[in-house]
Structure formats: C-alpha cells, structure tokens
Amino acid sequence: MEKFGKSQAVKRTEDIRLLTGHGRYIDDIAPEGALQAFVLRAPVAHATITTLDVSEARQAEGVKLVLTAADLDEAGLDMAMRAGLVKNRDGSDAAAPKRPYLARDRIRHVGEPVAFVVAETLQQAKDAAELIELDFDELPVHMEFVQDTNAPIHEEAPDNRAYDFGLGDEEATKAAFDKAANVVRLEVGDNRVICNAMEPRGCFAEFDGKRLHVAFNGQGVWSLKSDLAKALDMPEEAIRVTTPDVGGGFGMKAAPYPEYFCAAHAARVLGQPVHWMSDRTEAMLSDHAGRDLVTMAELAFDEQNRILGYRVHTKSNLGAWNSQFGQFIQSFLFARVLTGTYDIPAAWLRAEGFYTNTTQVDAYRGAGRPEAIYVIERVMDRAARELGVDPIELRKINFIKQFPYETVSGENYDVGDFPRVLDHAIADADVAGFEARKAESEKAGKLRGIGLSYYIESILGDPSEDVKVTFDEDGGATIYVGTQSNGQGHETVFAKFLSDQSGIPLEKISFVQGDSDLIARGGGTGGSRSVTTQATVTLTAVRDMVAGLGEFLAEEMGVDPDEVRFDDERFRAEGSNVSPTMLEAAAMAREAGREDLLSWSAHTAIDARSYPNGAHFAEVEIDPETGVTEVVKYTVVDDFGNLINPMLAEGQVHGGVAQGIGQAITEHTVFDDDGQLLTATFMDYAMPRAYDMPWIGFDVEPVPSTGNPMGMKGCGEAGTVGALAAVSNAVQDALWERGVKQVDMPFTPHRMWSLMGNAGTA
Ligand code: SMO
Known part of the structure; x- marks a missing residue:
C-alpha cells in the first residue's frame, strides 16, 4: 500500500473563510464581557526605578487589578522566562540573567513591560495606567555591539557581552589562510527588522476555579503550557492552551512573552476572563525583532580558485535580555550552514552576542540560516569580482559534489545536486539575456545589476510530531495535528495528505489544531519542520489504521489478515465480494462495538533533518537621480525534494522572497542614541508593498531527501534565506563599475543616493 505523495496543487480550503473575513482570530474569540488588560511600558531605555506607585490606578474607575513585579513576586510566580543558552568557546557558560515578566527595579529597553492593568474596558485600563507614578534615574544607554563596562545592562555581563561562541578549527583555518594564493575579505551588515505580523500578538485567559485556559496566537501550544505550569506552579493537567487562526508568526510568535503569564495570573486571581491585545506600535516595541548583526568574513583561495579556508567573526545584538532562542540564532544556528553549499576543508566561526538597551532579537524566518547564507553568498560574490572569475563559475568550482558530505559544523548533507539546480536557474533567469536588458535600462537612465545567491538550509528542531485521526459518529473523520498554521495552509495540506493516503474524501475530513486538550x-510550527514531520507521522497513523482495520475486516470476511489488501482506496481480499472504503470499514467497526478501532494516534521521532537548497537570481534597477532601487526580475529554482502541494510551496517561496526583499529594500529599524525607536509606526517603518514585488519565477529540481519516507525537504523559510544575498549582490553589481565597493542593506533611496554621492559620481 505504498502510496506516496501525489503532488497535487489543491487550492486552500481555508481561503474562502480567511479571505471573506470569517477567520477567527484571538480578538474574535475572546469571551464576551472579558476584562481588558493594558500594559504600561518603559518610556526610556535604561534607568533605575525609584518610584512605582500604582495605588491611585488601583482606585480608578473600572479597575480590577494592577500588577507590578512586586505583586508577582509576592504571589510566588517563578518569573524567570525560558531562554536557551550557549557555551562560550572556552567552555564556560554564557550570561544568564533572569528575565522577569515585569520590570523589577530596573528598566532595560523602551517598551519593557512595567505594570499590567486590568479593567472592565480597555479605555479604563489605559486611563488608570496614566495614574501610575513611575519615577526613575536614567542610566547610560548602551546601543553598540561592543564590550563596554561603562554601561552594564546586567550584573551577569559586566561588559555587556553575553557569549563568545566558537565553532570549527581555528588553527587549521589559520594554516589554510597562511598558504592561500588569494584572500578575500568583506564586512557585511545584516540590518535589524521588525517582524510586523499582520495580526499583532494577543491572548486571553480564563479560570473556572480548577482549570486555567490560555488562548494565544502562537506557533504551538505545548511549550507555553509547560511554561505556564512552571510559572504558576500548577499541574500541567490543570492547564489548557489553545490557538485559533493566526495572522502570521514568522518565528516571532514562537516565543513565550510576559503578557501571557500576566493575563493568566490575573484571570486566576480574579476568576474572570482577561483579554490582552497588542496594538501596532506596542508590537514594534515589544515583539522580538530579527537579524541585527555585523560580520567580518574572509575566504582563502588556492591558485585554481578553490576555497581553502573560511573565517567568520560575527557580532550580534541580543537586545536587553536573552529571549527564547536569542543566544542560539547567530551562533549555533548560524553555524549549521556556515559554509553553505561549498566544499570548505577548514572553517572557523567566532560569534559574539551583546546586550543592548533594545528589544530582544529572536527567531525571524530562517533564524540564523539566512544570516549565515547572507554572509557566505556576499563574500563569494566579492571573491568572484576580486579574482576576476564569473560568479557562477566560482560557485561551480567550489560546490560540494560528493554526497553524503559532512560539513565543518557537523551537518551531514545526505543528497544534493547543486550544479543541476543552478543550471536550471540560469536558464529560467535568462542570464544570457542580461546584457541586453542592462542596455535597455541604461537607455532609460537606470543602473541595472544581477545577483546570484545559492542557499542551503538545515532543517533542525524537535524531530518528533504527533497526530490523531478519529472516525466520527457523523460518518466522517477528524485529523488532529501538533503543528500550528500561522496562515500557511496546514488545514488544506494535512487534510489532503490524509485523504490521499487513506482514500477518505477530503470533504469528509475535519481539521483540528492548536488545542492542548x-x-x-x-x-x-517553526524551522520549516511542519510538512516533513506532520506528513511523516500521518503516514504512520494511516499504516496503523490500515493494519488494524484490515485485521478486523479479515474476521468479517472470513480470511487471514494477511490476505486483506488496501489499494485503490478500498480494502479487498481474494474470494470476498466485500470491499469497504476506509470510512465504511470504520462504520463496520463502530457497529461491531470496536471503539478501539475508531481513534488512531501516532508519534514519530524521525531525524527529519533535510537540506533544501536552491538558486536565486535577482535583477535590480537603480535610479541614480532618486536613489530608488527596484527589484525588476526574480527567479528561483529550488530543490525541495518531493512536494506534497507544489502550489503552496510556491506560495511559501513568494512570501519568503517578499520578506527578503522587504529587508533588503524598504525595512529599516532606527533607534536614536537614547534607545528610542524612531520607526515605531508604519509611517516610519516601510513594509514592502505589492508594487515593490516583481513577478517571481519559480521551479523545482527535486533531489529527494533520504531523511524521511516521503523524501521531502522543508520549504517554509527558504525564500527568505536565498533572497537577501541575491538582491544585495545585484545592487553591488549595479554599483561596482561606479566605484561603490561596500553596500549594506537596506537599500533605501537615501542610502543609495549617498552611496553614489560618496563615490563621487552622482
Ligand atoms: S524563524 Mo521560525 O518559526 O524557525
């Protein structure tokens, strides 16, 4: 009954609902009459709190509760937010200051939660927050990614450095550089971006005297459930966490945030539902940001332009506190694909993370992998220019060609065919026609450049996933998944996958996600893991179901169990004229009182690691008069292994590329020297618009993964991983002849104009 992916592009069943305004988001499902919460946030970046007096606010009209750190301490909450820590290269532990839900004695970034006000209406909560007396002594503000003992943010890190991580072989890399014929160096900045999910964060909590229910718009319910149990000192069984429709997550919504704990505690204290919803500026101040690092990268080449060694020193901004994955992203996860798709015998990564008086930086579509690929693909491009080799040729010379291949960071690339994928992209992008297009652009007074980026991703994360399939009284089936759609189309993909594997008609399958009960x-959902893990575990459940129902049917048919086959969507046995479908077989089992055959759970722990990879070609046009940069042509060819819904995979690539173009061209996060975020509204922070997007050509060149039975590779983040360097290399290409040799995102009109001006030619 092997019946693997059918590669059908079914349209998304959830779209009618979501596109006609019938999505049910957190704000739509908060209980009628819930109390409303408002968070008083820190107005300055760094200060010692001298007075925090909430007595007047507590007396204000409609106010039910005002929480401060002192109240949470008094209630015995364990206020240490979960944060992954890395080891320093000398073996010691990274800094681990304990982050409270509400600022305790000290303010460390603008927007840090200080008090949680609960009232009958939101306006009452906001009015009461105005009555809170908050006084402080300002401290020196630290904004640079450097060691500095003058403005320490945490006692645990007196020089503001959180970690000093190392990976690879420093000595061997040095030896490689010593014997190099050529060395190419480039400093690369990776600008800070604000996630700006379409739906800001929000939650509500309710307590019935026994059980606590917290609903929030996250990327999975189980980790928050155990965090809540620990924080509130409640047994896990007493907590239910749910997630409704979610309007975008992108890694930012994967983390626990203080507001969820405050709302849960408030609901427990008050015995009434408490609802909190972020507004847009609040989101820009308090959601985890992305990227924000600078890297010095060096490649050593031999006479034949083969890479001998790669040395990288990256310095990244963690924000004011360690967040969930903050320390991991620019160190451990960066290291996963440090050397990209190239055969590099010796490499060394040093990654330092610094605290600054800014909002935390955490996972953002790709989490460390886009950052690493950005660096290697930028420096490869620079190397091609300095060595006088075609950038395509330089990549082909250095591509890994033998598989499996173990990288310096310990990844085991199982399969791949990078030259084949690249050749396909060269044809699709019509690289041969570029010079003619460039001439056309020049006629119109525009500079045109082309940029290539060849990315690889390493799909990591918890390799295990759960599924449950039930046969229901109404004659249909329900699939319960452990992953969480943030808008990607899980409802369609996983129901369709079950349908394809089991023959249960799609319209008879209900879909349930986001409920820990x-x-x-x-x-x-995170790290492009969902399709690989969820499809694999569903396959297991279907196999169990076929075996279990087959055995039951054998009795009914009067044959041996091994004579029952399941194919062409029916159970059959030689000599029997009974040939039920899966749903008919389940109905027979129900009739026979075999409840045990009506619910199938499976848990799979595969090593779901896979290595999606692909080529991106971007072409930009720059107007030297205005500095406006437009991405005018874009082509992607990906190796995603086997796809189960190519249309949705293409949608993921489009969205990912759009996110990358946004970071490269329009998005710019600006703080002033005092740590005030100057880009805290959409008037000042430019998200990419539809008209910023070119048509994106997309095709695949599949090399099935050996890491999972379906041969799939994760595809959710790949578009972003490839896009940053493709666009930047295109901009560099356009400006190189004008003498501009250092370009850094974001390529806003102002930056471009001054770059060209500085080169003395504009
Ligand atoms: S940045 Mo993602 O949710 O791994």
Whole structure:
C-alpha cells in the first residue's frame, strides 16, 4: 500500500473563510464581557526605578487589578522566562540573567513591560495606567555591539557581552589562510527588522476555579503550557492552551512573552476572563525583532580558485535580555550552514552576542540560516569580482559534489545536486539575456545589476510530531495535528495528505489544531519542520489504521489478515465480494462495538533533518537621480525534494522572497542614541508593498531527501534565506563599475543616493 505523495496543487480550503473575513482570530474569540488588560511600558531605555506607585490606578474607575513585579513576586510566580543558552568557546557558560515578566527595579529597553492593568474596558485600563507614578534615574544607554563596562545592562555581563561562541578549527583555518594564493575579505551588515505580523500578538485567559485556559496566537501550544505550569506552579493537567487562526508568526510568535503569564495570573486571581491585545506600535516595541548583526568574513583561495579556508567573526545584538532562542540564532544556528553549499576543508566561526538597551532579537524566518547564507553568498560574490572569475563559475568550482558530505559544523548533507539546480536557474533567469536588458535600462537612465545567491538550509528542531485521526459518529473523520498554521495552509495540506493516503474524501475530513486538550503532544510550527514531520507521522497513523482495520475486516470476511489488501482506496481480499472504503470499514467497526478501532494516534521521532537548497537570481534597477532601487526580475529554482502541494510551496517561496526583499529594500529599524525607536509606526517603518514585488519565477529540481519516507525537504523559510544575498549582490553589481565597493542593506533611496554621492559620481 505504498502510496506516496501525489503532488497535487489543491487550492486552500481555508481561503474562502480567511479571505471573506470569517477567520477567527484571538480578538474574535475572546469571551464576551472579558476584562481588558493594558500594559504600561518603559518610556526610556535604561534607568533605575525609584518610584512605582500604582495605588491611585488601583482606585480608578473600572479597575480590577494592577500588577507590578512586586505583586508577582509576592504571589510566588517563578518569573524567570525560558531562554536557551550557549557555551562560550572556552567552555564556560554564557550570561544568564533572569528575565522577569515585569520590570523589577530596573528598566532595560523602551517598551519593557512595567505594570499590567486590568479593567472592565480597555479605555479604563489605559486611563488608570496614566495614574501610575513611575519615577526613575536614567542610566547610560548602551546601543553598540561592543564590550563596554561603562554601561552594564546586567550584573551577569559586566561588559555587556553575553557569549563568545566558537565553532570549527581555528588553527587549521589559520594554516589554510597562511598558504592561500588569494584572500578575500568583506564586512557585511545584516540590518535589524521588525517582524510586523499582520495580526499583532494577543491572548486571553480564563479560570473556572480548577482549570486555567490560555488562548494565544502562537506557533504551538505545548511549550507555553509547560511554561505556564512552571510559572504558576500548577499541574500541567490543570492547564489548557489553545490557538485559533493566526495572522502570521514568522518565528516571532514562537516565543513565550510576559503578557501571557500576566493575563493568566490575573484571570486566576480574579476568576474572570482577561483579554490582552497588542496594538501596532506596542508590537514594534515589544515583539522580538530579527537579524541585527555585523560580520567580518574572509575566504582563502588556492591558485585554481578553490576555497581553502573560511573565517567568520560575527557580532550580534541580543537586545536587553536573552529571549527564547536569542543566544542560539547567530551562533549555533548560524553555524549549521556556515559554509553553505561549498566544499570548505577548514572553517572557523567566532560569534559574539551583546546586550543592548533594545528589544530582544529572536527567531525571524530562517533564524540564523539566512544570516549565515547572507554572509557566505556576499563574500563569494566579492571573491568572484576580486579574482576576476564569473560568479557562477566560482560557485561551480567550489560546490560540494560528493554526497553524503559532512560539513565543518557537523551537518551531514545526505543528497544534493547543486550544479543541476543552478543550471536550471540560469536558464529560467535568462542570464544570457542580461546584457541586453542592462542596455535597455541604461537607455532609460537606470543602473541595472544581477545577483546570484545559492542557499542551503538545515532543517533542525524537535524531530518528533504527533497526530490523531478519529472516525466520527457523523460518518466522517477528524485529523488532529501538533503543528500550528500561522496562515500557511496546514488545514488544506494535512487534510489532503490524509485523504490521499487513506482514500477518505477530503470533504469528509475535519481539521483540528492548536488545542492542548485534544492531542497529547506536538512540536508546533517553526524551522520549516511542519510538512516533513506532520506528513511523516500521518503516514504512520494511516499504516496503523490500515493494519488494524484490515485485521478486523479479515474476521468479517472470513480470511487471514494477511490476505486483506488496501489499494485503490478500498480494502479487498481474494474470494470476498466485500470491499469497504476506509470510512465504511470504520462504520463496520463502530457497529461491531470496536471503539478501539475508531481513534488512531501516532508519534514519530524521525531525524527529519533535510537540506533544501536552491538558486536565486535577482535583477535590480537603480535610479541614480532618486536613489530608488527596484527589484525588476526574480527567479528561483529550488530543490525541495518531493512536494506534497507544489502550489503552496510556491506560495511559501513568494512570501519568503517578499520578506527578503522587504529587508533588503524598504525595512529599516532606527533607534536614536537614547534607545528610542524612531520607526515605531508604519509611517516610519516601510513594509514592502505589492508594487515593490516583481513577478517571481519559480521551479523545482527535486533531489529527494533520504531523511524521511516521503523524501521531502522543508520549504517554509527558504525564500527568505536565498533572497537577501541575491538582491544585495545585484545592487553591488549595479554599483561596482561606479566605484561603490561596500553596500549594506537596506537599500533605501537615501542610502543609495549617498552611496553614489560618496563615490563621487552622482
Ligand atoms: S524563524 Mo521560525 O518559526 O524557525
């Protein structure tokens, strides 16, 4: 009954609902009459709190509760937010200051939560927050990614450095550089971006005297459930966490945030539902940001332009506190694909993370992998220019060609065919026609450049996932998944996958996600893991179901169990004229009182690691008069292994590329020297618009992964991973002849104009 992916581009069943305004988001499902919460946030970046007096606010009209750190301490909450820590290269531990839900004695970034006000209406909560007396002594503000003992943010890190991580072989890399014929160096900046999910964060909490229910718009319910149990000192069984429709997550919504704990505690204290919803500026101040690092990268080449060694020193901004994955992203996860798709015998990564008086930086579509690929693809491009080799040729010379291949960071690339994928992209992008297009652009007074980026991703994360399939009284089936759609189309993909594998008609399948009471476990969504893990575990459940129902049917048919086959969507046995479908077989089992055959749970722990990779070609046009940069042509060819819904994979690539173009061209996060965010509204922070997007050509060149039975590779983040360097290399190409040799995102009109001006030619 092997019946693997059918590669059908079914349209998204959830789209009618979502596109006609019938999505049910957190704000739509908060209980009628819930109390409303408002968070008083720090107005300055760094200060010692001298007075925090909430007595007047507590007396204000409609106010039910005002929480400060002192109240949470008094209530015995364990206020240490979960944060992954890395080891320093000398073996010691990274700094681990304990981040409270509400600022305790000290303010460390603008927007840090200080008090949580709960009232009958939101306006009352806001009015009461105005009555809170907050006084402080300002401290020197630290904004640079450097060691500095003058403005320490945490006692645990007196020089503001959180970690000094190392990976690879420093000595061997040095030896490689010593014998190099050529060395190419480039400093690369990776600008800070604000996630700006379409739906800001929000939650509500309710407590019935026994059980606590917290609903929030996250990327998975189980980790928050265990965090809440620990923080509130409640047994896990007493907590239910749910997630409704979610309007975008992108890694930012994967983390626990203080407001969820405050709302939960408030609901427990008050015995009434408490609802909190972020507004847009609040989101820009308090959601985890992305990227924000600078890297010095060096490549050593031999006479034949083969890479001998790669040395990288990156310095990244963690914000004011360690967040969930903050320390991991620009160190451990960066290291995963440090050397990209190239055969590099010796490499050394040094990654330092610094605290600054800014909002935390955490996962943002790709989490460390886009950052690493950005660096290697930028410096490869620079190397091609300095060595006088075609950038395509230089990549082909250095591509890994033998598989499996173990990288210096310990990744085991199982399969791949990078030259084949690149050749396909060269044809699709019509690289041969570039000079003619450039001449056309020049006629119109524009500079044109082309840029290539060849990315690889390493799909990591918890390899286990859960599924449950039930046969229901109404004659249909329900699939309960452990992953969580943030808008990617899981409802379609996983129901369709079950349908393809089991023959159950799609319209008979209901879909359930995001409820910790309805499925035992689940890893949630992140790191491009969902399709690989969820499809694999569903396959297991279907196999169990076929075996279990087959055995039952054998009795009914009067044959041996091994004579029952399941193919062409029916159970059959030689000599029997009974040939039920899966749903008919389940109905027979129900009739026979075999409840045990009506619910199928499976848990799979595969090493779901896979290595999606592909080529991006971007072409930009720059107007030297205005400095406006437009991405005018874009082509992607990906190796995603086998796809189960190519249309949705293409949608993921489009969205990912759009996110990358946004970072490269329009998005710019600006703080002033005092740590005030100057780009805290959409008037000042430019998200990419539809008209900033070119048509994106997309095709695939599949080399199936050996890491999972379906041969799939994760595709959710790949578009972003490839896009940053493709666009930047295109901009560099356009400006190189004008003498501009250092370009850094974002390529806003102002920056471009001054770059060209500085080169003395504009
Ligand atoms: S940045 Mo993602 O949710 O791994």
